[in-house]
Amino acid sequence: MEQITRRVTIADVAERAGVSKTAVSFAFNNPDRLNAGTASRILDIAQQLGYRPDPVARMLTQRKTGAIGVLTPQDLSVIFTNPFFGAFSAGIAGVAEESGYGLHFISPLHGSLSRAINRATVDGVVAIGLTEDHPEIGEIRRAGLPMVLVDSNTTGEVASVDVDDEGGARLAAGHVLELGHRDVVILAIDGPRTASAGDEGGVVGRRLRGYRATLAEAGIDLADDGIAVGPASIAGGRDAFARLWDGGRRPTAVLAMSDAMAIGAIRAIHDRGRTVPGDISVVGFDDVDLAETTDPPLTTVHQPVRGKGEAAVRLLLAVIEGRNASPGHRRLETRLVVRSSTGPVPRATGR
Amino acid sequence: MEQITRRVTIADVAERAGVSKTAVSFAFNNPDRLNAGTASRILDIAQQLGYRPDPVARMLTQRKTGAIGVLTPQDLSVIFTNPFFGAFSAGIAGVAEESGYGLHFISPLHGSLSRAINRATVDGVVAIGLTEDHPEIGEIRRAGLPMVLVDSNTTGEVASVDVDDEGGARLAAGHVLELGHRDVVILAIDGPRTASAGDEGGVVGRRLRGYRATLAEAGIDLADDGIAVGPASIAGGRDAFARLWDGGRRPTAVLAMSDAMAIGAIRAIHDRGRTVPGDISVVGFDDVDLAETTDPPLTTVHQPVRGKGEAAVRLLLAVIEGRNASPGHRRLETRLVVRSSTGPVPRATGR
DNA sequence: TAGGGTCCCTAAACCGGTTTGCTAAACCGG
DNA sequence: CCGGTTTAGCAAACCGGTTTAGGGACCCTA
Numbered sequence: 001m002e003q004i005t006r007r008v009t010i011a012d013v014a015e016r017a018g019v020s021k022t023a024v025s026f027a028f029n030n031p032d033r034l035n036a037g038t039a040s041r042i043l044d045i046a047q048q049l050g051y052r053p054d055p056v057a058r059m060l061t062q063r064k065t066g067a068i069g070v071l072t073p074q075d076l077s078v079i080f081t082n083p084f085f086g087a088f089s090a091g092i093a094g095v096a097e098e099s100g101y102g103l104h105f106i107s108p109l110h111g112s113l114s115r116a117i118n119r120a121t122v123d124g125v126v127a128i129g130l131t132e133d134h135p136e137i138g139e140i141r142r143a144g145l146p147m148v149l150v151d152s153n154t155t156g157e158v159a160s161v162d163v164d165d166e167g168g169a170r171l172a173a174g175h176v177l178e179l180g181h182r183d184v185v186i187l188a189i190d191g192p193r194t195a196s197a198g199d200e201g202g203v204v205g206r207r208l209r210g211y212r213a214t215l216a217e218a219g220i221d222l223a224d225d226g227i228a229v230g231p232a233s234i235a236g237g238r239d240a241f242a243r244l245w246d247g248g249r250r251p252t253a254v255l256a257m258s259d260a261m262a263i264g265a266i267r268a269i270h271d272r273g274r275t276v277p278g279d280i281s282v283v284g285f286d287d288v289d290l291a292e293t294t295d296p297p298l299t300t301v302h303q304p305v306r307g308k309g310e311a312a313v314r315l316l317l318a319v320i321e322g323r324n325a326s327p328g329h330r331r332l333e334t335r336l337v338v339r340s341s342t343g344p345v346p347r348a349t350g351r
Numbered sequence: 352m353e354q355i356t357r358r359v360t361i362a363d364v365a366e367r368a369g370v371s372k373t374a375v376s377f378a379f380n381n382p383d384r385l386n387a388g389t390a391s392r393i394l395d396i397a398q399q400l401g402y403r404p405d406p407v408a409r410m411l412t413q414r415k416t417g418a419i420g421v422l423t424p425q426d427l428s429v430i431f432t433n434p435f436f437g438a439f440s441a442g443i444a445g446v447a448e449e450s451g452y453g454l455h456f457i458s459p460l461h462g463s464l465s466r467a468i469n470r471a472t473v474d475g476v477v478a479i480g481l482t483e484d485h486p487e488i489g490e491i492r493r494a495g496l497p498m499v500l501v502d503s504n505t506t507g508e509v510a511s512v513d514v515d516d517e518g519g520a521r522l523a524a525g526h527v528l529e530l531g532h533r534d535v536v537i538l539a540i541d542g543p544r545t546a547s548a549g550d551e552g553g554v555v556g557r558r559l560r561g562y563r564a565t566l567a568e569a570g571i572d573l574a575d576d577g578i579a580v581g582p583a584s585i586a587g588g589r590d591a592f593a594r595l596w597d598g599g600r601r602p603t604a605v606l607a608m609s610d611a612m613a614i615g616a617i618r619a620i621h622d623r624g625r626t627v628p629g630d631i632s633v634v635g636f637d638d639v640d641l642a643e644t645t646d647p648p649l650t651t652v653h654q655p656v657r658g659k660g661e662a663a664v665r666l667l668l669a670v671i672e673g674r675n676a677s678p679g680h681r682r683l684e685t686r687l688v689v690r691s692s693t694g695p696v697p698r699a700t701g702r
Numbered sequence: 703t704a705g706g707g708t709c710c711c712t713a714a715a716c717c718g719g720t721t722t723g724c725t726a727a728a729c730c731g732g
Numbered sequence: 733c734c735g736g737t738t739t740a741g742c743a744a745a746c747c748g749g750t751t752t753a754g755g756g757a758c759c760c761t762a
Contacts, residue, residue, distance in 0.1 A: 007495060009718060020742050025720060035740060050493045055472045056410045057718035060747050065407065066470050067455065076444030076454060080437045081640065093427030093456070102471060103427060103456045104418065107448060119417050120453060121406050121472060142401045144358060234644060263644055289432065293585060293614055295646030360748060371712045376750060386710060408748035411717050 069122035091309025168334030169210025181253035237264025277343035297339035420473035442660025519685030520561025532604035588615025628694035648690035
């Protein structure tokens with residue numbers, strides 16, 4: 001018995017029904033052009049043969065894939081465990097789905113993003129965390145693929161969605177200053193490639209600028225030894241804080257660039273027998289879902305993560321579907337959410 | 352100025368280089384069959400024309416898409432905010448990436464999963480949470496698309512990955528029994544469609560069976576009014592517990608079918624001025640990353656979520672790439688992780 | 703000088719659909 | 733009974749690549 005039964009094609013159905021391929025195609029996509037009886041007979045036969053139009057062939061003629069790509073410079077396996085990314089994807093998925101598009105995730109293939117892009121069959125791309133100097137951006141543009149950049153802080157010829165990172169960071173810093181803190185450290189995100197490039201343009205740079213500027217206005221000069229870098233995860237935050245602590249730093253306030261890092265810092269603080277916010281205040285960034293269920297509930301800078309995804313897809317669909325000529329730009333706001341991980345600077349500690 | 356510059360095709364490159372389409376194709380895929388000089392000249396011209404081989408056309412001839420599909424009966428926008436799913440996806444992504452496959456998420460298109468499946472261009476499918484009675488399974492099989500079922504508890508002709516849900520539930524129930532609890536309630540997951548079908552086969556059914564059986568062995572008969580149903584989220588757990596409480600139930604132990612629900616229950620308990628585990632013990636299920644960072648750290652049933660994703664893709668690749676004739680089945684183990692959300696039954700409460 | 707091998711490249715078929723133009727038959731009013 | 737309009741369906745071109753089968757030029761050998 002030969003189990004490799006070749007796929008049923010439109011020609012098979014046509015032959016079996018004694019009609020032309022055209023008729024079969026019409027039966028599926030344009031039944032009005034056929035006699036009702038013929039159409040349903042064809043459909044019957046197709047059904048009973050188990051015919052399913054090949055989506056790839058269909059794409060080829062229609063020049064449309066029905067999918068939008070999500071481009072990330074990091075491996076998906078790290079990306080999916082990040083709740084921030086989960087919320088962002090949910091935003092993307094929500095409006096993509098409601099418009100009938102599927103989602104295709106594109107990440108570096110054997111280390112090369114370009115290769116991955118060239119293999120991906122999508123009608124357009126939402127790229128997150130790609131700064132404008134990534135060569136991939138040029139590639140995609142030249143290929144004529146619609147694209148919107150998220151968190152790239154650009155206002156160029158390609159559509160974009162951004163968030164006021166610098167303003168958010170200012171809010172966080174301002175908040176701890178108001179509470180009287182003067183000894184502040186920062187937990188910065190160390191992306192896989194953001195690290196190398198000096199990264200003035202990226203999210204990290206913008207947030208850092210916000211922290212620094214506000215602190216400077218209060219006469220506090222943030223030395224480099226008050227900044228620890230690590231991956232945006234609980235472990236990353238814990239380790240980053242540990243390095244600071246072990247280096248002799250005894251801050252009263254911690255500004256973390258992500259909620260996960262903030263949570264990690266809180267754990268590290270607890271591990272050292274200190275309390276939050278009694279001894280040390282901690283401020284996160286992003287305001288992911290679980291920020292309000294941590295112990296203590298996290299004071300953090302809210303950014304509309306899901307909204308970012310939604311806005312990005314709307315912009316993208318606008319260019320895919322040919323509405324609007326010039327590329328759109330959206331900038332979303334941040335705001336401070338004060339919960340219970342921050343408090344006044346402790347008295348007893350007085351130096 | 353006309354901005355609709357038609358896409359550059361292989362024919363354009365061929366003409367410009369004064370060679371045949373074949374030569375251009377060879378230059379890209381089979382350079383050895385060309386004179387080295389010619390090949391690099393073609394590549395140069397292609398480069399300078401901005402030529403990018405159309406992936407769709409390529410797929411059509413090669414009968415291979417380079418992507419694997421992830422099938423879920425729920426909307427992606429709900430799925431992505433679920434940390435459980437995030438970990439599962441990370442597992443899938445990890446091995447898919449290392450084998451050079453992209454990821455395509457397939458969810459109901461305008462309410463129809465079949466429609467979505469027919470539009471998706473993938474080499475195979477990992478389906479999660481589809482019980483065997485879903486008609487989609489038959490469809491996919493008839494279409495000859497390689498597939499592996501996850502959490503479907505089947506041993507039929509299609510490959511599958513399962514987890515010992517029933518055993519895990521027994522561990523959870525056994526644990527609280529050992530601590531002396533006799534008044535136990537259950538927080539069950541209410542999927543969008545699991546609810547309607549009686550759902551004996553699904554994950555919910557298996558876990559419920561495990562809880563019930565173990566409780567019964569200790570002489571405890573779990574009445575229906577000791578079970579509350581809700582979505583697998585923090586809010587869902589909080590509300591489910593609230594309904595039980597408001598209905599007059601005063602349990603000393605809560606068995607939740609998901610960590611998120613357990614966390615929700617803990618919040619609801621705190622809201623009512625009770626402590627965990629002082630007054631009430633709570634056991635979760637899944638052991639997602641954040642289970643150990645909650646307050647208090649959650650006692651829960653660990654299942655290898657990420658491992659499930661990995662195993663599924665390995666099985667899938669085996670059939671896609673034609674190794675192994677008969678469909679593989681994997682069953683993964685669960686284990687109890689005791690942290691701090693469970694303790695002995697309280698004395699004072701004595702009924 | 704015929705025959706056989708390489709090397710480099712090409713024409714044409716093919717993948718599985720959709721779409722365009724066209725034709726033959728049926729229908730219709732006058 | 734005739735010109736005009738529908739209706740129903742077909743053949744062939746097309747989408748943009750890959751692959752098969754071969755052809756011409758050149759070199760080598762007998």
